[in-house]
Amino acid sequence: MSGAKIRNMEDFAAVSGISRPTVSKYFNDPASVRKSTRFKIEAALERYDYRPNIYAINQNRRRTKNIGLVVPNLTDPFFAAIARTMEGLIVAAGYNPLLLSSHGGPDQEIANLDSLRSIKPAGVLLAPLGRASRTEAVAEFAQEIPTVLFDANLDGVGEAFFGSDNAQSIGLIVDYLCRTGEAPVFFEMEYPVNPNAYRRRNAYATAMEQLGHKPQFVRARGSGWDFEEIGFQEGKRVLAKGAFQTNTVLCSNDRLAIGLLSAAYESGVPVGIGEGTALRVAGHDDHPFSRYTCPSLTTISQDYNAIGTRSVETILALVEGETRAVDREVTLFDGRLVMRGSA
Amino acid sequence: MSGAKIRNMEDFAAVSGISRPTVSKYFNDPASVRKSTRFKIEAALERYDYRPNIYAINQNRRRTKNIGLVVPNLTDPFFAAIARTMEGLIVAAGYNPLLLSSHGGPDQEIANLDSLRSIKPAGVLLAPLGRASRTEAVAEFAQEIPTVLFDANLDGVGEAFFGSDNAQSIGLIVDYLCRTGEAPVFFEMEYPVNPNAYRRRNAYATAMEQLGHKPQFVRARGSGWDFEEIGFQEGKRVLAKGAFQTNTVLCSNDRLAIGLLSAAYESGVPVGIGEGTALRVAGHDDHPFSRYTCPSLTTISQDYNAIGTRSVETILALVEGETRAVDREVTLFDGRLVMRGSA
DNA sequence: TTTAAAAATTTACGCGCGATAAGTTTTTAT
DNA sequence: ATAAAAACTTATCGCGCGTAAATTTTTAAA
Numbered sequence: 001m002s003g004a005k006i007r008n009m010e011d012f013a014a015v016s017g018i019s020r021p022t023v024s025k026y027f028n029d030p031a032s033v034r035k036s037t038r039f040k041i042e043a044a045l046e047r048y049d050y051r052p053n054i055y056a057i058n059q060n061r062r063r064t065k066n067i068g069l070v071v072p073n074l075t076d077p078f079f080a081a082i083a084r085t086m087e088g089l090i091v092a093a094g095y096n097p098l099l100l101s102s103h104g105g106p107d108q109e110i111a112n113l114d115s116l117r118s119i120k121p122a123g124v125l126l127a128p129l130g131r132a133s134r135t136e137a138v139a140e141f142a143q144e145i146p147t148v149l150f151d152a153n154l155d156g157v158g159e160a161f162f163g164s165d166n167a168q169s170i171g172l173i174v175d176y177l178c179r180t181g182e183a184p185v186f187f188e189m190e191y192p193v194n195p196n197a198y199r200r201r202n203a204y205a206t207a208m209e210q211l212g213h214k215p216q217f218v219r220a221r222g223s224g225w226d227f228e229e230i231g232f233q234e235g236k237r238v239l240a241k242g243a244f245q246t247n248t249v250l251c252s253n254d255r256l257a258i259g260l261l262s263a264a265y266e267s268g269v270p271v272g273i274g275e276g277t278a279l280r281v282a283g284h285d286d287h288p289f290s291r292y293t294c295p296s297l298t299t300i301s302q303d304y305n306a307i308g309t310r311s312v313e314t315i316l317a318l319v320e321g322e323t324r325a326v327d328r329e330v331t332l333f334d335g336r337l338v339m340r341g342s343a
Numbered sequence: 344m345s346g347a348k349i350r351n352m353e354d355f356a357a358v359s360g361i362s363r364p365t366v367s368k369y370f371n372d373p374a375s376v377r378k379s380t381r382f383k384i385e386a387a388l389e390r391y392d393y394r395p396n397i398y399a400i401n402q403n404r405r406r407t408k409n410i411g412l413v414v415p416n417l418t419d420p421f422f423a424a425i426a427r428t429m430e431g432l433i434v435a436a437g438y439n440p441l442l443l444s445s446h447g448g449p450d451q452e453i454a455n456l457d458s459l460r461s462i463k464p465a466g467v468l469l470a471p472l473g474r475a476s477r478t479e480a481v482a483e484f485a486q487e488i489p490t491v492l493f494d495a496n497l498d499g500v501g502e503a504f505f506g507s508d509n510a511q512s513i514g515l516i517v518d519y520l521c522r523t524g525e526a527p528v529f530f531e532m533e534y535p536v537n538p539n540a541y542r543r544r545n546a547y548a549t550a551m552e553q554l555g556h557k558p559q560f561v562r563a564r565g566s567g568w569d570f571e572e573i574g575f576q577e578g579k580r581v582l583a584k585g586a587f588q589t590n591t592v593l594c595s596n597d598r599l600a601i602g603l604l605s606a607a608y609e610s611g612v613p614v615g616i617g618e619g620t621a622l623r624v625a626g627h628d629d630h631p632f633s634r635y636t637c638p639s640l641t642t643i644s645q646d647y648n649a650i651g652t653r654s655v656e657t658i659l660a661l662v663e664g665e666t667r668a669v670d671r672e673v674t675l676f677d678g679r680l681v682m683r684g685s686a
Numbered sequence: 687t688t689t690a691a692a693a694a695t696t697t698a699c700g701c702g703c704g705a706t707a708a709g710t711t712t713t714t715a716t
Numbered sequence: 717a718t719a720a721a722a723a724c725t726t727a728t729c730g731c732g733c734g735t736a737a738a739t740t741t742t743t744a745a746a
Contacts, residue, residue, distance in 0.1 A: 008732050019696055024734065034694060034742085054461045056732035059398040060701055075427060075631070080418045084446060096458070099442055103427060115439070118397045228635050258635050265637035266684075288418070292571050292601050294608035294637035341609075351702050362725050367704065377712085377723060399702035402731055 006050040016044030027052050058120070067095045067315065068116040068124035068145075070109070072152075073225055074101035076255070077288040078304075079127065082151075085308040086125060093316050095122070104193075104225040106132045113141045123315040126158065127151035130194040146324065148315045150307055152195050153330070159318055160329040162311045166196055169300040169335030170203035170250075173282055175211065176337055177248055180273070181280055183213040185244050187260060188252035189230065190219040197252050200284065204250065216245045220256070231259020239267045248280040248343065254290045254299055257283030261293050261342065271295055272341050280343035284335075295341030303333040349393040359387030370395050401463070410438045410658065411459040411467035411488075413452070415495075416568055417444035419598070420631040421647075422470065425494070428651040429468060436659050438465070447536075447568040449475045456484045466658040469501065470494035473537040489667065491658040493650055495538050496673070502661055503672040505654045509539055512643040512678030513546035513593075516625055518554065519680055520591050523616070524623055526556040528588050530581075530603060531595035532573065533562040540595050543627065547593065559588045563599070574602020582610045591623040591686065597633045597642055600626030604636050604685065614638055615684050623686035627678075638684030646676040 006012045013020040018037055026033050026041050033041070044050075058064045067090050071079040083099055090097040098119060102109035109129055116124060123146040128138060130152040139157045141147065147158040177184045186204045188197060205215040220234035231251070238244060251257035260281055261271060270277045272295045283290060286301035310331060318324065349355045352370075356363040361380055369376045369384050376384070387393075401407045410433050414422040426442055433440040441462060445452035452472055459467060466489040471481060473495040482500045484490065490501040520527045529547045531540060548558040563577035574594070581587060594600035603624055604614060613620045615638045626633060629644035653674060661667065 010732080020733085021697085021735080022695055025694085028734085032694090037694080051461055053402065053732055055398045055402040055463075056701095057734080059396065059402060059703085059732085060734040062734090074417060075420060075423045077418060077420060077423075080420075080423060084418060084444070099444075101427070101430075101442075118394055120398075228632070232635060258632070262635040262637060262639065266639075289571070289601070289632055292575060292605040294605060296605065296609075353702080363703090364705085364726090365724060368724095371704085375723095380724080396702055399731090400704080402702085402733085403704040405704095 006048045009050075009052060012044065012048060012050040015048055016041050024052075063122045063319070064120050065095050066098055066119050066121040067319075068098050068100065068112075068119070068121040068126075070100045070102060070112050070116070070124065070126045072102050072109075072127055072129045073104050074099075075103075076225075078254075078285055079151075081288060082127075082304045082308055085305065086312055089309060089312040090316075093312070095316070095319075102129055104129065104132075106134050110134055110137050113138065117141070117144070121145060122319040123147065125150060125311055125315055128154050128157075130154075130196070131198075132193050146315065146318045148311050148318070150311045154195075156328065158328070159324060160311075160314050160331070162307045162314070162331050162333070164196070164302045164307070164335055165332035166199040167203040167206070168332075169284065169302070170200050171207040171210075172335065172337050173250060173284070173298075173300050174204060174207035176339075177250060177280070177282060177343060178211050178213065180343075182246040182248045183208060183211070184248040184250035184280075184282065185216045185218055185246055186252070187218045187220065187231075187235075187238075187244075187249050187256060189223075189227075189256070190221050191223060192252070193223075193225065200252050218244060218249075227253065227255035228259040228262075231256035232263045233259075235260035235263030236267060239263060239269055244279070247278060249282070251281065251283045254283035254285045254287035254297060257281055257297055257299070257342075258287070258289065258293055261295075261297070265294065273343060282343040286338055290338075291340070293342070298340045298343040299338050300335040301338045302335055306333045349391045352393075352395060355387065355391060355393040358391055359384050406465045406662070407463050408438050409441055409462050409464040410662075411441050411443065411455075411462070411464040411469075413443045413445060413455050413459070413467065413469045415445050415452075415470055415472045416447045417442075418446075419568075421597075421628055422494075424631060425470075425647045425651055428648065429655055432652065432655040433659075436655070438659070438662075445472055447472065447475075449477050453477055453480050456481065460484070460487070464488060465662040466490065468493060468654055468658055471497050471500075473497075473539070474541075475536050489658065489661045491654050491661070493654045497538075499671065501671070502667060503654075503657050503674070505650045505657070505674050505676070506539070507645045507650070507678055508675035509542040510546040510549070511675075512627065512645070513543050514550040514553075515678065515680050516593060516627070516641075516643050517547060517550035519682075520593060520623070520625060520686060521554050521556065523686075525589040525591045526551060526554070527591040527593035527623075527625065528559045528561055529595070530561045530563065530574075530578075530587075530592045530599060532566075532570075532599070533564050534566060535595070536566075536568065543595050561587060561592070570596065570598035571602040571605075574599035575606045576602075578603035578606030579610060582606060582612055587622070590621060592625070594624065594626045597626035597628045597630035597640060600624055600640055600642070600685075601630070601632065601636055604638075604640070608637065616686060625686040629681055633681075634683070636685070641683045641686040642681050643678040644681045645678055649676045 013023045087097045100112040142158045149158040149161045153161045208215040222230040264271045271279045283297050283299040290297035356366045430440045443455040485501045492501040492504045496504045551558040565573040607614045614622045626640050626642040633640035
């Protein structure tokens with residue numbers, strides 16, 4: 001770091017002894033210039049502190065190097081974790097991730113897409129809110145800008161969808177629960193906000209019937225995204241009434257289960273699989289905290305590594321191929337049973 | 344939405360019947376143009392889908408409208424929540440927040456600041472990693488770009504710092520624990536990554552001595568940010584040895600406490616304040632999940648609404664005043680005792 | 687070594703907007 | 717009604733870079 005102030009690429013080209021357009025080429029792809037000129041430029045980079053102006057770059061480039069990454073709710077550690085995975089992959093591919101959270105609201109989701117529009121991203125990875133999403137507006141966005149959905153599907157929107165196979169995973173855990181004890185009751189939100197919740201409900205019913213059991217539901221009243229609180233409040237209410245039809249409860253997701261476990265504890269209902277327990281509880285998602293519940297939560301681990309990897313690969317392929325998908329690809333990954341103390 | 348394609352501000356000015364410079368003024372401040380012209384422009388905005396090119400704007404503006412927001416770890420729901428609060432305030436003030444997570448690593452922290460540099464933000468809100476931060480590099484950044492620190496202080500870095508008064512909050516909870524039972528042992532990381540952890544350690548010692556008790560420490564081995572796991576593993580180890588010197592444990596933070604509670608459960612040690620309990624556990628931070636631990640966690644609630652609000656206000660004042668702070672302001676907010684079931 | 691092809695470089699221009707100056711029209715105040 | 721102030725228009729420049737076309741250099745093949 002020394003010498004005169006470098007104000008732009010022209011200045012920098014001067015001190016490095018190379019023409020500005022060649023320097024420009026270098027920054028777009030260092031391998032595209034002759035080795036000798038690359039060395040000259042890199043030598044200059046060591047002596048002077050210069051970096052290209054990102055606004056000037058993007059004003060002229062056809063496509064930016066930005067990839068939008070929109071999740072329903074960053075406060076949910078599940079999405080925080082998957083977003084982190086994806087961010088890493090995007091950076092590794094030489095792109096610039098832009099992380100936005102919809103905070104559980106469709107207005108914010110649209111606002112996020114709007115703000116992405118002005119960033120002119122090369123592509124977008126979107127985990128939609130689901131049923132709460134304004135599907136038309138989202139579809140319109142996906143029409144404009146290459147978009148890959150993950151976690152929650154909106155029929156026909158975007159170039160591809162990657163998520164979990166709820167039928168497989170719920171089937172798996174229902175089977176496990178039935179093998180190891182009483183058949184489970186399904187504990188869920190009365191009005192789920194997420195399409196996965198509907199799929200899980202149906203998957204539960206199907207799995208139970210195939211095993212010769214009658215599906216039984218307990219529906220928690222309440223709305224919004226504060227699942228733990230709803231699971232807790234409604235859990236207390238149901239436990240007080242003794243209204244779980246069997247001693248086994250399969251929750252639609254881990255956050256609901258976390259609330260229910262807390263309610264069981266406060267209600268003095270011992271949860272687990274050992275001696276002296278009165279209730280088994282299972283969840284779905286392998287939430288980062290499910291290891292530390294009391295007892296630790298038996299659940300399904302979504303393969304979010306696969307979901308993240310494939311989603312990023314797909315959007316990058318679309319972006320780099322400058323082509324739209326011919327068929328909309330829908331890929332569902334299997335969940336894995338995680339046996340812990342609660343069921 | 345109709346009519347010809349609008350490619351730039353010139354086109355849009357034409358269809359709205361206003362000159363381009365005036366349209367430019369409008370977009371910078373709608374109140375700066377005559378009401379009649381504002382209506383014309385807004386009428387045109389309804390008919391045509393135009394939004395100014397953000398890259399061209401920022402290339403020419405002295406200062407952008409971007410505010411960087413860097414947190415140590417978005418996977419931690421505490422930071423996710425405070426980031427969300429701040430994002431809202433920044434948007435409300437007409438600025439554009441850019442959320443970045445350092446994922447617990449100093450390299451990523453520096454990378455984040457570097458990537459912010461190329462965005463040329465008007466100002467930055469930074470919750471540094473703390474002791475792991477490369478202080479010199481962060482200080483250099485804060486020299487370049489107006490920066491306000493929050494949560495963790497780095498001496499002399501940035502224009503201001505807002506955080507919690509650990510002396511007050513730890514004093515408060517130590518006092519509470521001593522009034523209601525045995526004096527607490529302090530459970531903490533052996534090598535804390537965060538300056539708050541050090542302040543809490545010292546605050547604990549001071550508070551204990553003032554109350555006539557001998558401070559006693561249990562230090563968890565392990566490093567990194569996986570506090571729950573460390574609290575769990577080390578909690579099991581210490582409980583197995585019966586090495587807590589009293590029946591009351593004050594944890595340096597809630598995540599450690601969550602791990603410890605899980606360990607106590609698995610070890611068959613009943614936690615709480617009622618009959619038949621053997622251990623009291625308290626935490627610090629009012630982590631979003633501390634309501635749902637078993638038992639629910641007695642803790643200190645940081646006033647992160649105040650921290651968020653004041654941090655945003657301060658950076659915006661700096662940004663809009665185009666002035667640097669004369670004195671570096673350090674403001675610590677009081678914590679609030681949250682009494683729950685665990686202690 | 688010659689020569690054509692490929693690669694690298696330079697020339698020249700344009701992107702979409704902010705900023706400013708000078709002149710014109712409209713609004714406000716007296 | 718009139719002057720002053722405010723808002724607008726026209727004209728022009730410059731920001732920092734990407735990129736097509738033209739030119740030069742290098743490489744590879746004959």
